[in-house]
Amino acid sequence: MKQLEAAPPMAIARGEGAWLIDPDGRRYLDAISSWWVNLFGHCNPRINAAITDQLGRIEHVMLAGATHAPVVELSERLAKLTGLGHAFYGSDGASATEIALKMSAHYWRNSGRPEKNGFISLKNGYHGETVGALSVTDIPLFKSTYAPLLRHTVQVPTPDARLAGQGESAEAYALRCADALEAHLAEHAAATAAFIVEPLVQGAAGMAMYHPTYLSRARELCDRYQVHLIADEIAVGFGRTGTLFACEQAAIRPDFICLSKGITGGYLPLSAVLTTDDVYAAFYGDATARGFLHSHSYTGNPLACRAALAVLDIFEHDRVIVANRARAREFTGILAEVAAHPRVRHFRHLGMIWAFDVADATPGFSARFHQAALTQGVFMRPIGNTVYAMPPYVTSADEMRGLAGAIQACLADPAI
Ligand SMILES: *Cc1c(COP(=O)(O)O)cnc(C)c1O
Numbered sequence: 001m002k003q004l005e006a007a008p009p010m011a012i013a014r015g016e017g018a019w020l021i022d023p024d025g026r027r028y029l030d031a032i033s034s035w036w037v038n039l040f041g042h043c044n045p046r047i048n049a050a051i052t053d054q055l056g057r058i059e060h061v062m063l064a065g066a067t068h069a070p071v072v073e074l075s076e077r078l079a080k081l082t083g084l085g086h087a088f089y090g091s092d093g094a095s096a097t098e099i100a101l102k103m104s105a106h107y108w109r110n111s112g113r114p115e116k117n118g119f120i121s122l123k124n125g126y127h128g129e130t131v132g133a134l135s136v137t138d139i140p141l142f143k144s145t146y147a148p149l150l151r152h153t154v155q156v157p158t159p160d161a162r163l164a165g166q167g168e169s170a171e172a173y174a175l176r177c178a179d180a181l182e183a184h185l186a187e188h189a190a191a192t193a194a195f196i197v198e199p200l201v202q203g204a205a206g207m208a209m210y211h212p213t214y215l216s217r218a219r220e221l222c223d224r225y226q227v228h229l230i231a232d233e234i235a236v237g238f239g240r241t242g243t244l245f246a247c248e249q250a251a252i253r254p255d256f257i258c259l260s261k262g263i264t265g266g267y268l269p270l271s272a273v274l275t276t277d278d279v280y281a282a283f284y285g286d287a288t289a290r291g292f293l294h295s296h297s298y299t300g301n302p303l304a305c306r307a308a309l310a311v312l313d314i315f316e317h318d319r320v321i322v323a324n325r326a327r328a329r330e331f332t333g334i335l336a337e338v339a340a341h342p343r344v345r346h347f348r349h350l351g352m353i354w355a356f357d358v359a360d361a362t363p364g365f366s367a368r369f370h371q372a373a374l375t376q377g378v379f380m381r382p383i384g385n386t387v388y389a390m391p392p393y394v395t396s397a398d399e400m401r402g403l404a405g406a407i408q409a410c411l412a413d414p415a416i
Contacts, residue, residue, distance in 0.1 A: 007371060010379070015042025018395045020379060028379040031389045031403050036203065036235050038266030040314055041394040047265050050310035054303050063089065063300035070305035074272075077312055081244060083253050084274035088292065089300040093234040094128025096258035096271035097196070101132055103279065103292055104194040104228045104256065110282045110290055119151075120184065120195040120227075123158040126204030127196055127232050136196050139204055154188070156181045158202065159210035162346050162357075170211040178217035189225035194255070196230040199246035200350060203235040206386035207355035209348050215250035228255040228279075234271070238262035238311070239321055239393065242328065242351030255279060265311040270304035324352055324393055334400045335389075338407050354389045358411070361385035368416045376406035 010028065014021040018041055020028045030038065040047065054070065061068060075087040088103070090096050101119060108116035121127065121136040128134070129142055135151040137143055143150070157177045164173035185192070199215055202208040222229040231254035236246040240262070243249055247257070256279070260271035283292050298304075314320060332349050339347035339356065347356040358365065366382040373380045380387065389403060410416050 017041040018392045031378050031380045031391050033390050033392050036390055037261045038392045039262045040265050041392050047307050047310045050306045051303055054306040058302055060301050068302050070302045071300040074305045074308050082257050082274050086275050086280040088273045090271040090296050091269045091298050092271055093260040094130040094133040096260050096273050097127040097133035099273045100230045100256040100258050107279050107282045108193050116193045118192045119153045123155045124205035156184055159214040160208035161210050171213050174211035174214035178214055182221050185221055185225040189227055192227050194228035194230050198232050200241050201236050206383045207388045209350050212250040215252055219252040230256040232258045234258050234260040240351055264304050264307035267307040268304040330397055331400045334404050338404055341411050343411050358385045369410055372410045372416050376409055378406040
């Protein structure tokens with residue numbers, strides 16, 4: 001709160017496509033999709049219409065002892081898209097992580113192996129900040145203060161391609177990290193329920209990208225050592241990495257997939273955990289305690305489900321994944337000068353995410369860059385010395401040129 005006295009938050013009165021508009025009519029390009037949730041712009045007419053239609057029918061009914069068409073349709077469509085036929089709904093990303101962790105441990109308990117209740121995650125991983133999710137998150141700034149509250153979990157080396165040795169390819173480094181995962185599993189699988197991972201991009205770590213071979217190897221190893229693989233696609237799902245889900249690029253099917261953020265196009269809080277027939281079967285029985293007892297008041301909220309269905313309609317109708325391929329190629333071209341800037345290191349790109357590190361960034365860089373970008377009409381929040389763009393999919397080439405110009409102007413200022 002003290003920092004806000006020096007840098008007050010911008011007040012936003014309206015939104016329009018990729019733009020945020022303040023009460024005085026000043027416009028800011030939402031270059032980070034409002035913390036990665038927005039897909040098809042602000043005040044999207046099609047999503048607005050779906051929610052408005054649903055408002056005239058039923059706004060909410062509890063999803064215990066009652067059901068409704070939007071949640072049934074959404075579950076069936078997500079099942080087709082992920083190959084995982086059973087859905088459980090929560091209200092945000094962290095609750096999806098909690099659901100997946102609890103369901104995995106409960107699966108092993110129901111299978112007569114209660115000692116399999118430990119969790120593995122990647123170094124620098126992020127899975128949310130409730131107490132269970134924070135236990136598998138590995139960002140010291142968020143975690144250290146609450147360390148006494150958290151469960152002990154194990155972090156294995158991250159395949160983050162920036163950490164590859166001199167002359168080592170991203171793929172070779174990913175395989176080396178998979179060997180470290182195997183070494184851990186070989187010793188500790190009997191006490192391990194699941195390995196949770198952000199597929200292809202570790203967002204909060206600073207858009208750390210890695211080779212898909214890591215995921216294929218992780219899938220093999222989890223199968224061999226009987227450990228669940230949880231794909232946290234909360235940030236990367238819904239087209240961010242160039243495929244609808246990042247796991248597709250490694251041709252793997254996880255045991256659990258966690259979805260949130262873009263699922264409603266950035267409109268309403270909703271998350272889903274999808275899982276396999278095998279997991280479902282472990283909970284099927286007469287005893288109530290054998291079931292997955294985990295309650296959220298707003299689970300499967302009809303308004304949020306309708307927003308999610310409208311998002312899936314847009315993906316299908318506009319062939320968004322294909323269209324984004326051409327869009328991403330064009331945007332990468334537009335950012336070529338940024339990539340070649342002498343202060344820029346590790347320029348990287350995947351799907352609709354672009355990121356780079358600023359070599360000579362000094363403490364406070366992120367806040368200074370954020371403020372400077374605002375004066376250029378762009379809303380960005382670097383993570384440490386990593387600057388990234390994660391624009392809504394409705395961003396035009398002209399808007400992207402404006403963004404590239406704003407980044408150049410910020411980089412040109414040696415005081416930033
Ligand atoms: C944002 C995020 C979460 C947490 O989602 P919330 O809705 O903020 O709780 C979990 N995992 C990943 C990979 C995320 O990016």
